[in-house]
Amino acid sequence: xxxxxxxxxxxxxxxxxxxxxxxxxxxxxxxxxxxxxxxxxxxxxxxxxxxxxxxxxxxxxxxxxxxxxxxxxxxxxxxxxxxxxxxxxxxxxxxxxxxxxxxxxxxxxxxxxxxxxxxxxxxxxxxxxxxxxxxxxxxxxxxxxxxxxxxxxxxxxxxxxxxxxxxxxxxxxxxxxxxxxxxxxxxxxxxxxxxxxxxxxxxxxxxxxxxxxxxxxxxxxxxxxxxxxxxxxxxxxxxxxxxxxxxxxxxxxxxxxxxxxxxxxxxxxxxxxxxxxxxxxxxxxxxxxxxxxxxxxxxxxxxx
Amino acid sequence: xxxxxxxxxxxxxxxxxxxxxxxxxxxxxxxxxxxxxxxxxxxxxxxxxxxxxxxxxxxxxxxxxxxxxxxxxxxxxxxxxxxxxxxxxxxxxxxxxxxxxxxxxxxxxxxxxxxxxxxxxxxxxxxxxxxxxxxxxxxxxxxxxxxxxxxxxxxxxxxxxxxxxxxxxxxxxxxxxxxxxxxxxxxxxxxxxxxxxxxxxxxxxxxxxxxxxxxxxxxxxxxxxxxxxxxxxxxxxxxxxxxxxxxxxxxxxxxxxxxxxxxxxxxxxxxxxxxxxxxxxxxxxxxxxxxxxxxxxxxxxxxx
Numbered sequence: 001x002x003x004x005x006x007x008x009x010x011x012x013x014x015x016x017x018x019x020x021x022x023x024x025x026x027x028x029x030x031x032x033x034x035x036x037x038x039x040x041x042x043x044x045x046x047x048x049x050x051x052x053x054x055x056x057x058x059x060x061x062x063x064x065x066x067x068x069x070x071x072x073x074x075x076x077x078x079x080x081x082x083x084x085x086x087x088x089x090x091x092x093x094x095x096x097x098x099x100x101x102x103x104x105x106x107x108x109x110x111x112x113x114x115x116x117x118x119x120x121x122x123x124x125x126x127x128x129x130x131x132x133x134x135x136x137x138x139x140x141x142x143x144x145x146x147x148x149x150x151x152x153x154x155x156x157x158x159x160x161x162x163x164x165x166x167x168x169x170x171x172x173x174x175x176x177x178x179x180x181x182x183x184x185x186x187x188x189x190x191x192x193x194x195x196x197x198x199x200x201x202x203x204x205x206x207x208x209x210x211x212x213x214x215x216x217x218x219x220x221x222x223x224x225x226x227x228x229x230x231x232x233x234x235x236x237x238x239x240x241x242x243x244x245x246x247x248x249x250x251x252x253x254x255x256x257x258x259x260x261x262x263x264x265x266x267x268x269x270x271x272x273x274x275x276x277x278x279x280x281x282x283x284x285x286x287x288x289x290x291x292x293x294x295x296x297x298x299x300x301x302x303x304x
Numbered sequence: 305x306x307x308x309x310x311x312x313x314x315x316x317x318x319x320x321x322x323x324x325x326x327x328x329x330x331x332x333x334x335x336x337x338x339x340x341x342x343x344x345x346x347x348x349x350x351x352x353x354x355x356x357x358x359x360x361x362x363x364x365x366x367x368x369x370x371x372x373x374x375x376x377x378x379x380x381x382x383x384x385x386x387x388x389x390x391x392x393x394x395x396x397x398x399x400x401x402x403x404x405x406x407x408x409x410x411x412x413x414x415x416x417x418x419x420x421x422x423x424x425x426x427x428x429x430x431x432x433x434x435x436x437x438x439x440x441x442x443x444x445x446x447x448x449x450x451x452x453x454x455x456x457x458x459x460x461x462x463x464x465x466x467x468x469x470x471x472x473x474x475x476x477x478x479x480x481x482x483x484x485x486x487x488x489x490x491x492x493x494x495x496x497x498x499x500x501x502x503x504x505x506x507x508x509x510x511x512x513x514x515x516x517x518x519x520x521x522x523x524x525x526x527x528x529x530x531x532x533x534x535x536x537x538x539x540x541x542x543x544x545x546x547x548x549x550x551x552x553x554x555x556x557x558x559x560x561x562x563x564x565x566x567x568x569x570x571x572x573x574x575x576x577x578x579x580x581x582x583x584x585x586x587x588x589x590x591x592x593x594x595x596x597x598x599x600x601x602x603x604x605x606x607x608x
Contacts, residue, residue, distance in 0.1 A: 014385055016351040022378075040378040041345050047320040066381040066411050070374075074326075074344040077370040081318055095410070102406035106399070107370050 002030045002133075004154060004206050004304040006229065008270070009045035010037075011296035013235055014067040017274030021298055022067035025231070026051060027152055027208060030133045035059040036150055036210050042071030043078050049299065053079050054086070058129060060136065061092035062212035063122070063147035069096060073103045080111035091118045091128055091136075093146045122148035125223050130155075139223055141214035143248040149211040151223065159199035169193055206304045209264075213271065215245065216254035224262035228304050231296070232258050234269035237276065237285055249273075252282050256289035270296030306334045306437075308458060308510050308608040310533065312574070313349035314341075315600035317539055318371040321578030325602055326371035329535070330355060331456055331512060334437045339363040340454055340514050346375030347382050353603065357383050358390070362433060364440065365396035366516035367426070367451035373400060377407045384415035395422045395432055395440075397450045426452035429527050434459075443527055445518035447552040453515040455527065463503035473497055510608045513568075517575065519549065520558035528566035532608050535600070536562050538573035541580060541589055553577075556586050560593035574600030 005028040012020025022039025026046070033056040035042070046053065056079075061069050072090070079088065090100060097117050104115055120128055120138050123146075129136040132155070139149035158180040166173065171185055179185065185193040209224050211232045224230060232255035236244045244251050250258075252269055259267035267290050269283070276282050279295055286293040294302065309332040316324025326343025330350070337360040339346070350357065360383075365373050373396070380392065394404060401421050408419055424432055424442050427450075433440040436459070443453035462484040470477065475489055483489065489497040513528050515536045528534060536559035540548045548555050554562075556573055563571035571594050573587070580586050583599055590597040598606065 015382055016348045021348070040375070041348060044320045044325070044345060064410065066377055070378045070381075071344070073370055073377075074374045077374075078319055099406055099410045102403055106368065106403045 001203055002157075004029050004208070006208055006231070006268070006302045006304070007049055007051065008296045008298060008300050008302070009042055009049065010039045010298060011270035011272060012039075012067075013271050013273050014065065015274050018272060018276065018279075019298075020272055021045060022070070023062075023212060023271060024071060025210065026056075029152070029154065031055065032057065032131070032133060034134075034136070034152070037062055037068040037212060038071040038075060039067050040070040040074075043075040045298065046075070053082060053084065056088070057086065058089045058091065058136075060120075060128070060150045061090065061096055062141070062149060062210070063093055063143060063145050064096045064099070065145065065213070068212065069099070072100065073107060076103065076115055077107055077111075080108060080113065084113045087114045087116055089116050089118060089129075091120050093122050093148070094119045095146060120148060122146040137223070139209065139211060139220060141211060141220075142217050143213045143215070147213055149209060149214070149220075151210075151227070152208040154205040154207065156205050157202040159202045161199055162197075165193075165198045169198075171198070208304060211258070213248060214250060215248050216250045216258065218258070218261055221258060221261035224258075224264065226263050226265075228265045229268060229302060230259050230262065230264040230266070231268045231270060233271035234282065234286065235271050235273045237282055240273070240275060252285040253289055256286040256293060259290040259293070264290075265292065266302075267293040268296050268302060269293060272296075305507060306461075308333050308512070310512055310535070310572070310606045310608070311353055311355065312600045312602055312604050312606070313346055313353065314343045314602060315574030315576060316343075316371075317575050317577050318369065319578050322576060322580065323602075324576055325349060326374070327366075327516060327575060328375060329514065330360075333456070333458065335359065336361065336435070336437060338438075338440070338456070341366055341372040341516060342375040342379060343371050344374040344378075347379040349602065350379070357386060357388065360392070361390065362393045362395065362440075364424075364432070364454045365394065365400055366445070366453060366514070367397055367447060367449050368400045368403070369449065369517070372516065373403070376404065377411060380407065380419055381411055381415075384412060384417065388417045391418045391420055393420050393422060393433075395424050397426050397452070398423045399450060424452060426450040441527070443513065443515060443524060445515060445524075446521050447517045447519070451517055453513060453518070453524075455514075455531070456512040458509040458511065460509050461506040463506045465503055466501075469497075469502045473502075475502070512608060515562070517552060518554060519552050520554045520562065522562070522565055525562060525565035528562075528568065530567050530569075532569045533572060533606060534563050534566065534568040534570070535572045535574060537575035538586065538590065539575050539577045541586055544577070544579060556589040557593055560590040560597060563594040563597070568594075569596065570606075571597040572600050572606060573597060
């Protein structure tokens with residue numbers, strides 16, 4: 001299977017507490033890296049995790065609260081110091097643009113690469129970006145400022161060739177790509193070997209959803225149906241349900257209810273408030289509803 | 305003796321490396337806290353050191369390079385979240401103002417306290433700030449952008465009273481402040497006891513100098529004469545002397561030469577480049593010239 005990993009660089013909330021860092025993740029798909037949110041300290045965490053900055057081309061920001069974007073100035077500057085020349089694309093709600101413009105104008109005048117801003121409409125579920133490996137879709141969320149999550153969908157994969165059938169029919173390996181693309185094989189005597197006999201079905205394309213700061217929003221589930229890994233914020237426990245509602249956040253139980261609603265395969269909870277003293281209890285609150293729940297943690301990698 | 309401490313929150317240079325964090329210090333004088341530079345991660349370090357944010361009223365920024373100021377947005381926002389109401393004063397070169405204005409306009413609209421910007425003329429050695437305990441003076445430095453250091457001078461202290469003389473002449477303790485201020489004591493029979501007999505000389509006022517990013521600049525020493533603790537950047541070792549000159553930095557040996565020139569009591573070196581693999585050797589380069597040299601290190605406190 002090709003790589004599809006989610007690296008957690010930060011999974012705390014706004015106030016530094018409990019040893020957590022603010023939100024930042026790196027999604028790694030087939031050798032490429034996509035950053036999702038960029039809280040303060042992202043560049044230090046990146047350096048600790050040792051992913052190599054040249055493979056990063058796109059950063060997706062969920063909303064313009066500091067704990068989701070204050071790592072951008074440092075990360076962008078450091079990549080300049082490291083001699084980056086490739087363009088960097090920042091996808092974010094419109095209200096982040098003035099901050100980014102100001103950072104670039106004040107600190108990055110002589111930088112050897114360009115940073116391009118792409119406005120994301122947080123009210124739409126729309127295709128934000130695609131390359132050969134993935135599509136990235138926005139997920140409208142409900143928070144105190146314009147805010148969206150991101151859904152990473154792997155593009156359909158090619159079927160596997162069956163080496164034993166290649167041997168049996170004496171098919172040269174140079175034909176592997178054609179046959180993966182669906183070609184039948186014609187023998188020297190004119191017999192046609194149907195493609196289905198030469199291949200095994202492709203692996204199912206995988207998906208990862210990042211639901212950053214949001215009120216519990218059941219209608220989201222239709223876009224998340226069957227997602228392999230759902231990251232859903234769980235800022236509070238049910239004991240702070242009212243506070244969650246007041247501040248535009250969710251509880252661990254609500255994150256688990258979302259995983260049930262959308263038939264996620266696994267749930268990853270994060271964005272922990274400093275009020276959470278016992279993360280095991282926080283996890284239990286979610287697993288009581290959705291057993292396949294995991295706790296996010298700085299430095300951890302989750303494989304899809 | 306009243307408190308006069310320097311807490312190191314970060315002493316690395318721009319690229320995250322060697323486990324160091326970018327520049328940030330807290331000077332603690334008689335219960336008040338003054339921050340000097342505010343690199344990314346300052347608020348997390350502050351939270352680890354546990355100094356309590358309410359005692360901080362003034363931040364002094366040496367120059368507008370990211371590794372000296374990218375911690376400001378997070379620190380300012382977090383103090384807002386923690387319910388701060390007291391004004392915060394940021395003293396910095398003029399070119400930092402647009403960045404701070406943008407941060408305040410984008411992220412701090414509903415904050416319960418004001419942040420006031422005070423422009424520092426980096427070309428002058430001038431009084432930047434004073435309160436009852438200290439004076440803060442700018443120190444013109446030579447770097448790639450307008451840059452200054454800061455000299456913290458404790459104000460002259462009052463003499464100590466001699467309790468045994470108070471007992472001898474039956475002087476009520478309520479007179480202690482008057483006598484500290486220089487008053488003689490008149491006995492009931494008219495005899496005048498001179499102040500000098502009732503007091504011991506005041507402790508010498510202490511001073512701390514922070515010489516952030518700079519080319520070796522011998523003329524600085526006249527302003528630093530006899531400083532108790534000199535923090536001088538030592539980004540490189542002598543093996544990178546040329547690189548130090550090219551980038552507007554100093555070597556460990558040059559930092560030590562400055563300590564010799566200004567007759568500092570102690571030298572603290574920091575702003576370590578990622579190129580420094582062996583800090584013990586770096587320290588040795590300085591101690592060969594000036595034995596009373598110390599290495600800065602995150603989490604360490606230096607008492608004056």
